Amino acid sequence: MRILDTHDEVLRRLTHERQKVFAKFTSDNCPTCEQLTKPFIRLSDDPAFENILFVRLNSEENPVAKQMMQEKVAPFFVSYCQGQLLECDTLFTEEEVKNMILRLRHYMPKAS
Template identity: 60%
Template sequence: MFDFLRKDVVLDTDDAGLRRLTHERLKVFTKFTADNCPVCEMLGPSFARFADDEAYEGILFLRLDADQSPVARQLMNERAAPFFVSYCQGRVVECDTRHTEADVEAQLARLRALMPHTA
């Protein structure tokens, strides 16, 4: 029931879950995938490995099927899968297509280093 609270889980969700979780959690890193996408498949193991890495313990990792997500379909008009979205305090911080593990790790490191606003 509370699997999304464990740091080593990549949670598969939908648009409603994405909206809820990005507001419930301080930092969220989301991978939007598509069927028959070789780059999506290639980056899958590294995405799971990052989710299990203690360095990223405070970040929730989500995965959405771009073909099943209206939000993703809208983003796909400008980008190709896989694309990664970093959220902090419910807001999009960064969103872009990534083709290599190093690119994904760099975006993730920027999210990790981001200091949240305090009111």
């Protein structure tokens, strides 16, 4: 399993250190979070996504995540490329999660 359980401060650092990061923000007692746990693990182990760092944060334990999710519900997913937030949304199905990861995988950052 290539999922790193982390918190706000480390996530901020990782999004700048790693080219591509995919984050899952969860909440306690969230049925959809639980339902997407196995697919999230499976996708993180998929060789097609080996260049993406998968991280998981508990939104209740992380102030920045909690603020980010004020208008959203868990599970909330965020994709980053070179420190830039690309997409963020509440997702409910494995297909939605996989599609967001595929968009991140295919995203080509502009050369500076």
